[in-house]
Amino acid sequence: MTSPLVVDIHTHVYPPSYMELLRSRKTVPYIHDPANGTPRLIILSSDDDPSVPLDERGRPVDSSYSDVNVKLSFMRRHGINSSVISLANPWLDFLEPEEAQVWAERINDDLEETCARVNQAADKENTLALNEKETLFAFGSLPLSAPNPDIVVNEIKRLKTLPHLRGVIMGTSGLGKGLDDPALDPVWAALQETESLMFLHPHYGLPDEAFGGADVTNRYGHVLPLALGFPLETTIAVTRMFLSGVFDRFPGLRILLAHSGGTLPFLAGRIESCIHHERKFVANGGDQPGLQKSVWDVLQTNIYLDAVVYGTAGLKAAVTAAGSPDRLMFGTDHPFFPPLDNDQDAEWVSVTTNYKAISAAFATDKEAVEGILGGNAARILSLK
Amino acid sequence: MTSPLVVDIHTHVYPPSYMELLRSRKTVPYIHDPANGTPRLIILSSDDDPSVPLDERGRPVDSSYSDVNVKLSFMRRHGINSSVISLANPWLDFLEPEEAQVWAERINDDLEETCARVNQAADKENTLALNEKETLFAFGSLPLSAPNPDIVVNEIKRLKTLPHLRGVIMGTSGLGKGLDDPALDPVWAALQETESLMFLHPHYGLPDEAFGGADVTNRYGHVLPLALGFPLETTIAVTRMFLSGVFDRFPGLRILLAHSGGTLPFLAGRIESCIHHERKFVANGGDQPGLQKSVWDVLQTNIYLDAVVYGTAGLKAAVTAAGSPDRLMFGTDHPFFPPLDNDQDAEWVSVTTNYKAISAAFATDKEAVEGILGGNAARILSLK
Numbered sequence: 001m002t003s004p005l006v007v008d009i010h011t012h013v014y015p016p017s018y019m020e021l022l023r024s025r026k027t028v029p030y031i032h033d034p035a036n037g038t039p040r041l042i043i044l045s046s047d048d049d050p051s052v053p054l055d056e057r058g059r060p061v062d063s064s065y066s067d068v069n070v071k072l073s074f075m076r077r078h079g080i081n082s083s084v085i086s087l088a089n090p091w092l093d094f095l096e097p098e099e100a101q102v103w104a105e106r107i108n109d110d111l112e113e114t115c116a117r118v119n120q121a122a123d124k125e126n127t128l129a130l131n132e133k134e135t136l137f138a139f140g141s142l143p144l145s146a147p148n149p150d151i152v153v154n155e156i157k158r159l160k161t162l163p164h165l166r167g168v169i170m171g172t173s174g175l176g177k178g179l180d181d182p183a184l185d186p187v188w189a190a191l192q193e194t195e196s197l198m199f200l201h202p203h204y205g206l207p208d209e210a211f212g213g214a215d216v217t218n219r220y221g222h223v224l225p226l227a228l229g230f231p232l233e234t235t236i237a238v239t240r241m242f243l244s245g246v247f248d249r250f251p252g253l254r255i256l257l258a259h260s261g262g263t264l265p266f267l268a269g270r271i272e273s274c275i276h277h278e279r280k281f282v283a284n285g286g287d288q289p290g291l292q293k294s295v296w297d298v299l300q301t302n303i304y305l306d307a308v309v310y311g312t313a314g315l316k317a318a319v320t321a322a323g324s325p326d327r328l329m330f331g332t333d334h335p336f337f338p339p340l341d342n343d344q345d346a347e348w349v350s351v352t353t354n355y356k357a358i359s360a361a362f363a364t365d366k367e368a369v370e371g372i373l374g375g376n377a378a379r380i381l382s383l384k
Numbered sequence: 385m386t387s388p389l390v391v392d393i394h395t396h397v398y399p400p401s402y403m404e405l406l407r408s409r410k411t412v413p414y415i416h417d418p419a420n421g422t423p424r425l426i427i428l429s430s431d432d433d434p435s436v437p438l439d440e441r442g443r444p445v446d447s448s449y450s451d452v453n454v455k456l457s458f459m460r461r462h463g464i465n466s467s468v469i470s471l472a473n474p475w476l477d478f479l480e481p482e483e484a485q486v487w488a489e490r491i492n493d494d495l496e497e498t499c500a501r502v503n504q505a506a507d508k509e510n511t512l513a514l515n516e517k518e519t520l521f522a523f524g525s526l527p528l529s530a531p532n533p534d535i536v537v538n539e540i541k542r543l544k545t546l547p548h549l550r551g552v553i554m555g556t557s558g559l560g561k562g563l564d565d566p567a568l569d570p571v572w573a574a575l576q577e578t579e580s581l582m583f584l585h586p587h588y589g590l591p592d593e594a595f596g597g598a599d600v601t602n603r604y605g606h607v608l609p610l611a612l613g614f615p616l617e618t619t620i621a622v623t624r625m626f627l628s629g630v631f632d633r634f635p636g637l638r639i640l641l642a643h644s645g646g647t648l649p650f651l652a653g654r655i656e657s658c659i660h661h662e663r664k665f666v667a668n669g670g671d672q673p674g675l676q677k678s679v680w681d682v683l684q685t686n687i688y689l690d691a692v693v694y695g696t697a698g699l700k701a702a703v704t705a706a707g708s709p710d711r712l713m714f715g716t717d718h719p720f721f722p723p724l725d726n727d728q729d730a731e732w733v734s735v736t737t738n739y740k741a742i743s744a745a746f747a748t749d750k751e752a753v754e755g756i757l758g759g760n761a762a763r764i765l766s767l768k
Contacts (some may be wrong), residue, residue: 004677010398010422022445032409048661097393118586133524150575161652176598178596180600180603204588207593207594208592209591209593210591210616210620211620211622211624212593214563215571215623216562216564219564219627220624220627220662220664220665221664221665222629222654222658222662223659223662223664223665224623225657226654227623227651227654227655227657227658227659228529228619228623228655231647231651231654232590232594232612232616232647235612236594236608236612238765239607239608239611239612240595240596240600240608243603243607243608244603246635247729260650263616263650263651265698266644266647266650266693266697266701267611267612267647267698268617268695268697268698269693269694269695269737269741270610270643270693270694270695270698270700271607272694273694273721273734273737274606274607274696275607275609275611276724276733276734277722277724277733277734278604278605278606278607279724280604280605280607281604281605296695309654310651310653310654310656311647311652311654311656311705312704313650313652313653313700313701313704313705314649314650314652314653314654315695316700316701316704317649317697317698318697318702319652320696320697320700321695321697337657337661338661340660340661340663340666349660349661350660350661353653353657362462372514
């Protein structure tokens with residue numbers, strides 16, 4: 001009897017070339033190498049606190065970020081068959097325009113090569129089923145700071161020629177003005193036309209003022225920016241896409257939202273109500289709504305959700321908003337949230353919490369559990 | 385056969401004296417009387433857009449804010465028996481310290497008098513059951529800008545002597561530094577000691593930068609600040625209370641969160657996970673957690689949620705996080721979100737959406753529905 005397929009669609013890497021890029025920098029995002037000890041990764045501006053010694057800023061960045069064998073060992077320990085790896089934030093958002101294309105191609109080629117090598121080693125003759133081996137697939141990164149969107153569109157098309165790429169990962173800033181920027185329309189068109197999934201992931205969080213100022217933000221470590229800032233950033237980004245009519249103009253666009261949609265499943269009803277009561281969305285001053293699709297329509301036709309929400313309460317909102325468990329996919333957020341004691345051989349609580357929540361939320365529905373754990377991802381991303 | 389009791393615990397008023405106060409002001413919050421037409425209420429800084437003519441800024445403020453007969457007519461039309469009225473935001477947050485006590489007492493006495501008059505007229509001999517008449521109760525306001533917290537504590541104690549007062553409503557700024565301010569401890573102690581419920585309600589939203597700047601915020605009318613800013617403000621405020629140990633120090637504190645907790649039920653698991661992985665919350669560098677209660681504990685012992693979430697997805701998260709439907713209470717947010725066509729005689733979609741969501745989410749559990757509609761409020765707030 002084989003175990004059901006488990007696919008992790010939310011799992012990050014920094015390929016070695018990306019590590020070198022971060023090491024060459026002195027402003028966020030950057031990697032600092034203390035004289036003694038593990039390199040430190042400073043990716044959030046709230047991490048770059050001048051009152052903290054440089055050697056202690058940010059978080060330790062070890063081989064779990066860049067060594068694919070550490071990823072494979074993590075997968076084995078947690079019963080994961082396939083991982084769809086993606087560059088971790090902040091991707092290539094910070095690059096100068098003239099560097100963007102070269103780095104995007106280099107990193108995406110790295111990802112393809114890594115997946116190809118691992119999958120070849122796992123199953124030379126390609127005779128095993130997905131749930132009988134460990135395999136990798138990847139979401140690519142886009143050169144969003146490139147001098148014109150054609151370069152982004154070309155990279156989306158090129159990714160379709162790389163056998164292990166399964167879409168793209170993107171942050172919330174788009175070309176720098178958010179995801180409701182009309183200049184992104186060629187990008188949405190290319191994603192729609194190539195049937196590429198876009199994994200929307202937070203990075204910038206919320207400004208410190210949202211939490212009451214930098215002293216409040218820092219008072220509780222990373223809890224406020226990570227627990228509240230990240231999910232809200234995702235929610236704001238996708239809501240801006242929705243309000244600007246992106247999903248009306250590109251009805252075939254498919255996006256995967258990190259952290260079960262940030263808070264979109266919970267707030268969808270309130271968003272819909274606020275639109276219904278907002279004059280700006282009543283076209284011609286009449287009864288005709290300015291948007292063709294409701295938030296619920298978008299959740300049930302354009303959006304997929306990961307199951308990285310750490311509890312049954314969030315999962316129940318997610319599956320209710322999605323209309324079906326078929327749109328949810330298991331994820332781990334590896335290598336983030338490791339055990340605090342750095343015991344790399346232990347099971348990670350951040351992973352087991354999500355496993356347990358899925359089992360608990362769908363206790364009586366084995367099909368739903370198996371779909372969320374891997375079946376949905378295999379279908380949606382055409383993994384084989 | 386009588387209908388089940390329906391209690392609206394989220395319904396606001398501006399007593400006439402408060403209207404006069406707002407009319408006397410020229411900065412947010414204020415009321416502006418155009419030469420022709422309905423007075424305009426400008427309460428959010430995003431409403432006070434200098435590029436919009438003064439006569440068109442903010443929203444119309446009609447008698448539904450201050451005339452209790454309009455409230456009673458609204459209640460009758462929507463089958464509501466009891467309303468627990470509360471001063472609408474921004475309460476008394478903006479007052480100079482020397483004015484705070486006088487205004488708080490005046491407004492709370494106004495509320496008591498209104499409730500007493502209405503209830504006396506509805507049932508002179510006090511022989512009818514709650515679901516056979518229309519009655520009012522109230523949450524009081526606190527003089528939080530008073531020069532010292534004793535004045536706040538005294539008002540909390542005085543409210544217990546007013547027969548129709550059932551607790552207090554409070555915004556997220558507390559004494560000006562947020563709800564994790566240790567200077568609030570005497571206030572929490574007084575609320576706990578007097579067994580007064582505190583209704584926590586948003587007002588300030590998020591800074592425009594959270595949405596991408598003022599031009600983005602205004603692009604979609606009130607949708608972003610109201611649909612996303614408000615719920616996040618509540619979530620941030622209660623999370624700061626939790627992280628600072630308020631619920632460990634005051635285990636008997638009972639708070640009601642607006643809009644089904646903002647987003648707390650959805651994000652509770654992520655908050656708990658972030659704490660678990662945050663060194664600041666590992667006391668003495670060991671395994672001892674710095675907080676005694678988990679977010680789930682607090683949701684199930686200290687927190688009540690209204691059912692103002694406009695959809696089954698949010699309601700399912702709310703009831704799962706609360707551990708039971710017994711902690712949810714129906715609300716309307718009246719007089720906000722009226723029909724856009726200003727038809728005051730029509731049923732309000734903002735109300736029927738919540739009615740329908742409650743029925744749909746608990747279709748097979750009549751007891752849960754009746755509890756949420758009114759039974760829970762009658763029990764929790766000792767309405768009779």
